[in-house]
Amino acid sequence: MIICRTRAELKLALSNLxxxxxSIGFVPTMGFLHEGHASLLRQAKxxxxxxxxxxxxxxxxxxxxxxxxxxxxxxxxxxxLAEENGTTLVFLPSVQEMYPQKPLTSVIVNQVTxxxxxxxxxxxxxxxxxxxxxxxxxxxxxxxxxxxxDAQQVAVIEQMVSDLNFDVKVVACPIVREPDxxxxxxxxxxxxxxxxxxxxxxxxxxRLAAEWKEExxxxxxxxxxxxxxxxxxxxEAVIDYVELLRYPSLQPPEAAAELHxxxxxxxxxxxxxxxxxxxxxxxxxxxxEVHSNVQNDDEIQASPGNRNGSELELCR
Amino acid sequence: MIICRTRAELKLALSNLxxxxxSIGFVPTMGFLHEGHASLLRQAKxxxxxxxxxxxxxxxxxxxxxxxxxxxxxxxxxxxLAEENGTTLVFLPSVQEMYPQKPLTSVIVNQVTxxxxxxxxxxxxxxxxxxxxxxxxxxxxxxxxxxxxDAQQVAVIEQMVSDLNFDVKVVACPIVREPDxxxxxxxxxxxxxxxxxxxxxxxxxxRLAAEWKEExxxxxxxxxxxxxxxxxxxxEAVIDYVELLRYPSLQPPEAAAELHxxxxxxxxxxxxxxxxxxxxxxxxxxxxEVHSNVQNDDEIQASPGNRNGSELELCR
Numbered sequence: 043m044i045i046c047r048t049r050a051e052l053k054l055a056l057s058n059l060x061x062x063x064x065s066i067g068f069v070p071t072m073g074f075l076h077e078g079h080a081s082l083l084r085q086a087k088x089x090x091x092x093x094x095x096x097x098x099x100x101x102x103x104x105x106x107x108x109x110x111x112x113x114x115x116x117x118x119x120x121x122x123l124a125e126e127n128g129t130t131l132v133f134l135p136s137v138q139e140m141y142p143q144k145p146l147t148s149v150i151v152n153q154v155t156x157x158x159x160x161x162x163x164x165x166x167x168x169x170x171x172x173x174x175x176x177x178x179x180x181x182x183x184x185x186x187x188x189x190x191x192d193a194q195q196v197a198v199i200e201q202m203v204s205d206l207n208f209d210v211k212v213v214a215c216p217i218v219r220e221p222d223x224x225x226x227x228x229x230x231x232x233x234x235x236x237x238x239x240x241x242x243x244x245x246x247x248x249r250l251a252a253e254w255k256e257e258x259x260x261x262x263x264x265x266x267x268x269x270x271x272x273x274x275x276x277x278e279a280v281i282d283y284v285e286l287l288r289y290p291s292l293q294p295p296e297a298a299a300e301l302h303x304x305x306x307x308x309x310x311x312x313x314x315x316x317x318x319x320x321x322x323x324x325x326x327x328x329x330x331e332v333h334s335n336v337q338n339d340d341e342i343q344a345s346p347g348n349r350n351g352s353e354l355e356l357c358r
Numbered sequence: 359m360i361i362c363r364t365r366a367e368l369k370l371a372l373s374n375l376x377x378x379x380x381s382i383g384f385v386p387t388m389g390f391l392h393e394g395h396a397s398l399l400r401q402a403k404x405x406x407x408x409x410x411x412x413x414x415x416x417x418x419x420x421x422x423x424x425x426x427x428x429x430x431x432x433x434x435x436x437x438x439l440a441e442e443n444g445t446t447l448v449f450l451p452s453v454q455e456m457y458p459q460k461p462l463t464s465v466i467v468n469q470v471t472x473x474x475x476x477x478x479x480x481x482x483x484x485x486x487x488x489x490x491x492x493x494x495x496x497x498x499x500x501x502x503x504x505x506x507x508d509a510q511q512v513a514v515i516e517q518m519v520s521d522l523n524f525d526v527k528v529v530a531c532p533i534v535r536e537p538d539x540x541x542x543x544x545x546x547x548x549x550x551x552x553x554x555x556x557x558x559x560x561x562x563x564x565r566l567a568a569e570w571k572e573e574x575x576x577x578x579x580x581x582x583x584x585x586x587x588x589x590x591x592x593x594e595a596v597i598d599y600v601e602l603l604r605y606p607s608l609q610p611p612e613a614a615a616e617l618h619x620x621x622x623x624x625x626x627x628x629x630x631x632x633x634x635x636x637x638x639x640x641x642x643x644x645x646x647e648v649h650s651n652v653q654n655d656d657e658i659q660a661s662p663g664n665r666n667g668s669e670l671e672l673c674r
Contacts, residue, residue: 049523146468147487147521153462171463172522179523205463206488207365207495 043124044131049180052133056094056181059130064091068183068210070174073097074114074228075123078218082187083127085215094181095124096133098140103169109318114231133181140176149175149206151198154292158194158311159322162282167198174199178208185211189218191225193309193324197290217323219245225323237316240276244312247272248325251310255301255327262286262295265310273314282313282320289326305329359440360447368449368496372410375446380407384499384526386490389413390430390544391439394534398503399443401531410497411440412449414456419485425634430547449497456492465491465522467514470608474510474627475638478598483514490515494524501527505534507541509625509640513606533639535561541639553632556592560628563588564641567626571617571643578602578611581626589630598629598636605642621645 046052060066067090069082075097086093097120104110117134124132149171154160160167178186188196196214203212218226223245224238233241251269254260269284286301287294289309295301301308311324362368376382383406385398391413402409413436420426433450440448465487470476476483494502504512512530519528534542539561540554549557567585570576585600602617603610605625611617617624627640 053525143520145521146470147518148466148468149463149522150466151463176521176523179525182525202463204459205461205492206465207492209369209495209498 043121043129045121046131046133047135048139049135052131052180055131059092065185066090066092066094066181066183068094068096068177068181068186069129070096070098070177070186070188072099072113072228073120074116074231075120076218076226076228078189078191078226080123080127081218082189082215083124083129085213086185086187087128089185089213092130093128094131094133094183095129096135096177096181098133098135098173098177100140100169100173101137102141102145102172103166105163105165108163109229114228133177140173145172148172149202151202151205154194154197154201154290157287157292157294158283158285159192159313160194160198162313167195170195171198171202174202175206175208178210183210185213187213187215189216190214190326191217191227191322191324193289193311193326194292197292200290223249225321227321229319229321232319233316237278237319240278241314241316241321243273243276243279244314244321244323248310248312248323252325252327255308255310258300258302260301261298262301263297265301269310269312273312278316280315282315284310284312286310286327301327359437359445361437362447362449363451364455365451365496368447371447372497375408381501382406382408382410382497382499384410384412384493384497384502385445386412386414386493386502386504388415388429388544389436390432390547391436392534392542392544394505394507394542396439396443397534398505398531399440399445401529402501402503403444405501405529408446409444410447410449410499411445412451412493412497414449414451414489414493416456416485416489417453418457418461418488419482421479421481424479425545430544449493456489461488464488465518467518467521470510470513470517470606473603473608473610474599474601475508475629476510476514478629483511486511487514487518490518491522491524494526499526501529503529503531505532506530506642507533507543507638507640509605509627509642510608513608516606539565541637543637545635545637548635549632553594553635556594557630557632557637559589559592559595560630560637560639564626564628564639568641568643571624571626574616574618576617577614578617579613581617585626585628589628594632596631598631600626600628602626602643617643 044055046055067086069086071079083093099113101110148168150168151171155167190196200212203210222242224241247269251265254265254268265286266284270281273279273281287309289307308327309324310327313320313322360371362371383402385402387395399409415429417426464484466484467487471483506512516528519526538558540557563585567581570581570584581602582600586597589595589597603625605623624643625640626643629636629638
């Protein structure tokens with residue numbers, strides 16, 4: 043496994059790896075890797091000759107009061123996980139290497155970023171769009187892999203790639219969960235045992251909501267209210283947002299629309315704080331008759347031995 | 359010469375041309391080509407195996423009261439000029455092909471766009487950054503050629519390429535002028551004979567300013583005032599801006615600084631309206647001791663027979 047810390051090293055290594063028209067699968071991450079990232083690497087491995095992983099905690103996508111400084115890091119463990127999962131090259135740049143001067147250029151995606159984390163984390167997706175553009179230019183991948191846990195990030199990047207004609211296929215991969223349903227996240231390590239136990243309320247409520255959606259008379263507003271009620275039953279949960287939106291446009295459905303008659307895919311997205319730790323989760327609620335371009339709606343449980351297709355578990 | 363009107367045609371043609379690691383030189387234009395564009399094509403031809411020209415009048419970079427609808431077009435003449443100057447492939451997309459949906463993504467360069475045309479044409483450089491990003495992704499060139507007549511555009515694109523790590527070398531090419539000094543522009547066709555005669559005041563004043571800059575006690579403010587006075591001597595000239603700035607940062611020099619002692623390159627940039635026709639011109643004023651990364655400060659006169667290096671004329 044090749045490790046590159048500078049853009050120059052990366053360029054040289056990639057020009058060697060690119061020979062004979064080899065395809066490159068790219069997994070951009072902020073490190074502190076878990077089974078969710080491993081699933082991206084494995085899917086990339088299935089579809090490409092060369093797997094590039096980047097690990098970069100991007101300051102541009104953290105707000106002034108966010109957890110940039112305490113964002114968890116463990117380079118040795120990350121490298122071991124990368125190697126175990128067939129990574130060809132790891133790009134581990136410093137902040138100085140990625141931003142040698144104060145950057146004056148931003149890649150800004152509008153509309154798709156108005157709600158959810160875009161509303162509560164102003165500037166976050168400008169930072170994401172900018173750093174992903176930089177990484178795409180540095181790596182020049184054929185395919186790039188993102189987890190559906192950050193569904194809005196996937197929607198933003200798909201919009202950016204389409205609008206700017208990036209020559210890369212964005213592959214959205216299913217959410218990986220703990221056996222009790224908690225979506226894997228590098229931030230889960232912050233949770234106290236009590237918070238960890240309560241945090242299961244996110245995935246449990248998403249599963250229930252998929253049933254509630256089918257009830258007669260259920261509108262977006264009513265569903266959001268029921269979800270908030272269920273989340274508030276967890277004593278330490280402080281709701282940041284609960285939103286039901288069209289996917290991938292992330293625009294609200296008509297207020298009066300009955301959800302069980304809705305012909306487009308919808309996303310139910312949650313952000314909930316436990317103490318200082320903010321967790322997100324979501325579920326794509328497919329229309330009964332599927333007229334959708336959303337792939338990978340299935341979700342994977344991160345228990346041992348579930349790694350072949352026949353054992354995939356649906357979260358719904 | 360290959361002509362492509364769709365992204366799909368372009369992609370296919372480029373994948374064939376790219377074989378055997380051929381280098382691609384790219385000249386993005388809005389068409390109505392003149393000797394200035396031809397000089398970019400010829401320089402591209404000297405430095406690359408394959409020359410790609412794009413012709414696209416980009417609506418995104420025109421303001422609501424600007425000349426999008428009356429921007430001059432002449433496809434047959436453009437194709438003839440392209441062929442004469444060794445172009446391999448012309449990309450001629452429709453607006454629908456470049457913007458099949460309303461674009462939600464913008465590439466925005468700050469600071470370098472605060473002044474000059476950025477101040478008087480709000481949104482202009484957002485449109486430029488966005489379309490040039492799209493074209494770079496579609497063409498994936500090794501080198502891209504831009505004329506120094508739009509010096510701010512060159513500075514904006516160099517900043518964008520550096521900030522976003524585009525893998526392309528930006529080549530800034532000298533301004534090409536009519537025998538009397540008028541910088542070539544697609545918009546020159548709008549001028550009445552009387553305006554055309556008066557328009558020579560731009561280049562004449564730039565030449566004079568290079569001498570005034572060396573005078574003792576000359577500051578930016580004093581130079582700008584002298585330039586405005588000289589321009590106003592042309593009866594139909596209405597000044598849009600006259601600015602002396604550092605190049606390529608496009609930030610103002612200290613107000614009290616004597617220009618002849620200034621160690622950085624400076625740009626004197628003008629925008630002047632003759633009736634509804636807005637002309638721009640500029641000149642890079644080098645420090646006496648050259649500590650500069652600005653290339654191609656020489657300017658070329660567009661008279662017949664001046665196309666080899668030994669006959670280059672300096673505009674100063």
